Amino acid sequence: MPAPIIVGIDGSAHAWRALDWAADYAVRHRLPLRLVHGSRALAPDGTIPEDALRRLTAERESLLDEARQYALKLHSGLDVTTRLVPVDPGRALVDESGNAGLVAVGSRGLGGFEGLLFGSVGLYTASHARCPVLVVSRSAPYPADxxxxxxxxxxxxxxxxxxxxxxxxxxxxxxxxxxxxxxxxxxxxxxxxxxxxxxxxxxxxxxxxxxxxxxxxxxxxxxxxxxxxxxxxxxxxxxxxxxxxxxxxxxxxxxxxxxxxxxxxxxxxxxxxxxx
Missing domain, CATH: 3.40.50.12370 (Rossmann fold)
Known part of the structure; x- marks a missing residue:
C-alpha cells in the first residue's frame, strides 16, 4: 500500500493552507491523503460526561469531513481518508509518520521577524517525525502560485x-x-x-x-x-x-x-x- 500523505487538521486557517499543499503533493506523487485530528479531550476516560464526549466527537468528525470535501473539491480523483485520534495532536501526527511519505502541518503566524511563528505541535512533529515534515504558514501562496x-x-x-x-x-x-x-x-x-x-x-x-x-x-x-x-x-x-x-x-x-x-x-x- 502506498505511503499516505498526512495532514494535521484543527480547523484553523493555517491548517487549511497546509491541506492545500499536502493535497497538491499527494496528487503529483499519486499518493493517498489522510486527514488527522488529534485531541486528548476525545479520550473516553471519564474526564467529561459521555453525552458531551459524543457531541465533541461528532463536532470533530464534522470538521474532518469538511476538510475532506474541500480536498476533493480541489482534486476530485484524490484518495482521501480521515482519522480521529484521542491523543495530543503532535503525538497523533508523529505516530502516523511511521508509515507516511510526508506529514504536513500549519504554522501559526504572529508577524514580524522577532515573532514566534511556529507552534508547539509543529515543532514537536518536526523534531520527532520519522518522515519528512512540510510546514506551511497561512501566508504561503497556493501551490500553483x-x-x-x-x-x-x-x-x-x-x-x-x-x-x-x-x-x-x-x-x-x-x-x-x-x-x-x-x-x-x-x-x-x-x-x-x-x-x-x-x-x-x-x-x-x-x-x-x-x-x-x-x-x-x-x-x-x-x-x-x-x-x-x-x-x-x-x-x-x-x-x-x-x-x-x-x-x-x-x-x-x-x-x-x-x-x-x-x-x-x-x-x-x-x-x-x-x-x-
Missing amino acids: APSRIVVGVEGRPGDDAALDWAFAEATSRGAGILALHAVGGDLAPRRRVIEDMELAEALAGRREHHPDVGVEEVVSDRSPSQALVESSRDAALVVVGARRRAGLIGMALGRVNHAALHHAHCPVVVVPEGR
Whole structure:
C-alpha cells in the first residue's frame, strides 16, 4: 500500500493552507491523503460526561469531513481518508509518520521577524517525525502560485544527502529549479571560496546526472546559514533543510538553522530527517 500523505487538521486557517499543499503533493506523487485530528479531550476516560464526549466527537468528525470535501473539491480523483485520534495532536501526527511519505502541518503566524511563528505541535512533529515534515504558514501562496525554485541548505556533511535527494525529487515533480545554498557565515577570502565551492560541488555530485531536467544554481554565501535561508525563501516555493538524529535520544536535533527556517521563512519549509 502506498505511503499516505498526512495532514494535521484543527480547523484553523493555517491548517487549511497546509491541506492545500499536502493535497497538491499527494496528487503529483499519486499518493493517498489522510486527514488527522488529534485531541486528548476525545479520550473516553471519564474526564467529561459521555453525552458531551459524543457531541465533541461528532463536532470533530464534522470538521474532518469538511476538510475532506474541500480536498476533493480541489482534486476530485484524490484518495482521501480521515482519522480521529484521542491523543495530543503532535503525538497523533508523529505516530502516523511511521508509515507516511510526508506529514504536513500549519504554522501559526504572529508577524514580524522577532515573532514566534511556529507552534508547539509543529515543532514537536518536526523534531520527532520519522518522515519528512512540510510546514506551511497561512501566508504561503497556493501551490500553483508558488515560485518555480526550491532552496536547499547544504552544510557539506554526510547528513545533507537525504535533504538533497528529497529536494531534487521534488524539483523534478514540480518542474522547478534548485538553489543549492552553502552559507559559511564569515569572510570568503579567495582561497576559502575555492574550498567551499569544491565542497558544494562535491555534495551535489551525481545529482545533476540523475535529474537532468532540473536547473541547479550553486551559491556559496558569506551570510550566516540562518540569514541566507530566510532571505532566499522570499522567492522560493520551498526551503528544504536536513535534520540529524540525536545520539542516544529519540527524534531529530533541530539546531539554530532549522529553527530560523521554521520560524521565519517566507515560504513553506520541509524538514528531512537523515537516513531517508
